[in-house]
Amino acid sequence: MAILSKKTKVSDEIPSASMADIAFLLLIFFLVTTVFPKDRGLRIVLPEQQEEVEVSQRNILHIHVMPGGNVVIRRGESPDESQITPRQVEDLWRVEVAQNPNLIAVVRTHPDAPHRLMVAVLDALQMAGAERISLQLLEV
Amino acid sequence: MSMTGGGLQRKSKASDQIPSSSLADIAFLLLIFFMVTTVFRQEAERQIEWPEAAATQQIDEKRDNILYVWIERNGDVWINDRQIQMVEVAPIVGPAWVASGQRLIISLRTDAQTPYRFVDQIQEQLKAAGAVYVVFATDLERRMTGERR
Numbered sequence: 001m002a003i004l005s006k007k008t009k010v011s012d013e014i015p016s017a018s019m020a021d022i023a024f025l026l027l028i029f030f031l032v033t034t035v036f037p038k039d040r041g042l043r044i045v046l047p048e049q050q051e052e053v054e055v056s057q058r059n060i061l062h063i064h065v066m067p068g069g070n071v072v073i074r075r076g077e078s079p080d081e082s083q084i085t086p087r088q089v090e091d092l093w094r095v096e097v098a099q100n101p102n103l104i105a106v107v108r109t110h111p112d113a114p115h116r117l118m119v120a121v122l123d124a125l126q127m128a129g130a131e132r133i134s135l136q137l138l139e140v
Numbered sequence: 141m142s143m144t145g146g147g148l149q150r151k152s153k154a155s156d157q158i159p160s161s162s163l164a165d166i167a168f169l170l171l172i173f174f175m176v177t178t179v180f181r182q183e184a185e186r187q188i189e190w191p192e193a194a195a196t197q198q199i200d201e202k203r204d205n206i207l208y209v210w211i212e213r214n215g216d217v218w219i220n221d222r223q224i225q226m227v228e229v230a231p232i233v234g235p236a237w238v239a240s241g242q243r244l245i246i247s248l249r250t251d252a253q254t255p256y257r258f259v260d261q262i263q264e265q266l267k268a269a270g271a272v273y274v275v276f277a278t279d280l281e282r283r284m285t286g287e288r289r
Contacts, residue, residue: 021164040199111256120193135260
């Protein structure tokens with residue numbers, strides 16, 4: 001063995017001079033790639049108090065959210081009612097707003113209906129691009 | 141500085157360079173010091189079931205300008221880790237709205253199963269306080285791509 005062993009000039013230690021540089025590099029990498037969870041949700045702007053706006057019934061689409069999970073649609077003054085699911089509101093709104101660009105969605109939610117259903121309807125309306133939305137409590 | 145023309149100049153053995161080998165150590169020390177002393181505003185997470193919505197948006201607003209209002213399934217309201225009565229919401233939100241320069245965003249963290257009457261009462265309180273920017277906190281719902289247009 002002793003004969004075979006060669007003397008080598010290469011140091012057998014890992015150079016530690018650049019360790020700090022490596023640490024900084026890792027640090028900066030993680031700084032840059034970290035994303036903090038952001039707040040998210042459905043935005044809405046409430047009307048200011050005593051801000052009553054007269055709207056012609058022609059421009060109103062009544063959407064009643066019921067506790068059972070279905071949605072009752074009524075157009076303006078017409079007594080006709082139709083029952084749909086929250087998901088179908090999206091397509092309905094696209095059709096309705098194409099006929100009347102001034103349409104306002106009035107979402108009236110039953111006091112016992114879970115928040116989830118109102119969010120589902122609001123979601124459908126926002127997916128369809130509706131901007132004029134009024135949230136109210138359904139009087140029973 | 142070169143001192144010329146005088147016998148006053150002395151040869152100094154001390155190096156005129158600031159030793160830079162410990163620079164990294166100093167930087168790490170500062171880093172760790174600030175890591176240890178930084179305090180994040182932390183609120184206890186309440187157990188709620190998030191409603192899901194496909195139109196969920198990110199809220200680009202400073203954390204200081206967002207006020208979290210938690211509404212639990214049974215109608216309990218929590219602000220800043222303190223349970224409050226429904227009628228106390230407006231007196232708490234009002235000053236915060238003014239202090240934020242009328243930019244305050246109310247993030248309503250409502251349980252998906254909360255009856256809507258409580259959500260409506262909160263909205264009335266917020267209107268009374270003047271805070272009109274409201275976000276219904278939701279989780280992003282991922283639908284099948286075929287369904288979306």
